[in-house]
Amino acid sequence: LGLGGPFLWVAGRAIDVMLAIGKFVSDLPGAVQTVASAPDVALPIAFLGVLFLCLWQGKGRWLGLPFAAAVLIWPRAPVPDVWIGDGGTTAAYVQDQDAIILRPGVRTFASDVWSRRRGLRSLPRETIGWTCDRFSCVPDGDRSPIALWWGRRAPxxxxxxxxxxxxQIVSVRAIITTLPSSCSGRLVLDGTDHAQGGAVELWKTETGWRAIWTSDVRGTRPWSKASPGSMNQTQ
Structure with missing residues (x-):
């Protein structure tokens, strides 16, 4: 009979108002805060803390509160200085609390997941101060610690x-057989490294660069390539 039409219209307008309020709040400065992920061990500890709070009787239950908040208060690991995506097709470096993406629009899912996991805001690199073409992107001056070559053919x-x-860091997608003298003292990663290790995070140390590859974290699985034993070394 259509008697519910006016009520459905009112419900629809109410939903529109709720969506408008949500959009207004989400657009406010500081409405979204990216927080670095806690270590894996923090999640089961937080779960046990919540379980203790819910099941224990009396005031002693509040002893579980610090454990329930483990995900929030657990100290975060130092943020890496450089990230290179799987296959060496994209990369990012950290500047303040921002992850500067060298190839915006390329494998954005991987770069977004990595930057959020590290509590960083993902930003595209500036067009000024870079020399980029179809196969590579090189910083002018000391703007970035990494230069990227994603062409299938070796440079x-x-x-x-x-x-x-x-x-200081050169990532090449192709396999390199020889290095020129100008690469002495530089960390050069080529297709062999990327094929064995996957994506990599790099930290600057006093003696060089410390690397953690995806293969070091995931381990050896039947559907993945074996982890190279020497890749998680300071170079």
Whole structure:
């Protein structure tokens, strides 16, 4: 009979108002705060703390409160200085609390997941201060610690020399057989490293760079390549 029409119209307008309020609040400064992920061990500890709070009787139950908040209060690991995506096709470096993406729009899911896990805001690199073409992206000056070559073909010796002269870390998607003298003292990762290790996080240390590869974290599985034993080393 259509008697419910007016009520449905009112319900629809109420939903529109709720959506408008939600959009207004989400657009406010500081409405969204990215927090770095806690270590894996914090989650089961928090679960046991919540369980203790819910099941225990009396005031002693509040002893479980610090454990229930483990995910929030657990100290976070230091943020890496550089991240290189699986296969060496994209990369990012950390500047303040921002993850500067070298190739915006390429494998954005991986870069977004990594930046959120580390509590960083993902931003595209600036167009000024970079020399980029179809196969590579090289910083001008000391703007970035990494230069990226994502072309399937290996760079020439002159191109590789340019990459090494502009950055402390050089990531090349292809396999490199020889390095020019300008790459001495540089950390050069090529297709062999990426094929064995996957994505990698790099921390600057006093003696070089410390690396943690995806293969170091996931371990050896039947559907993944074996983890190289020497990749989680300071270089």
């Amino acid at each position: 020439t010796q002159d191109q590789l020399s340019t990459l090494c002269s502009r950055a």
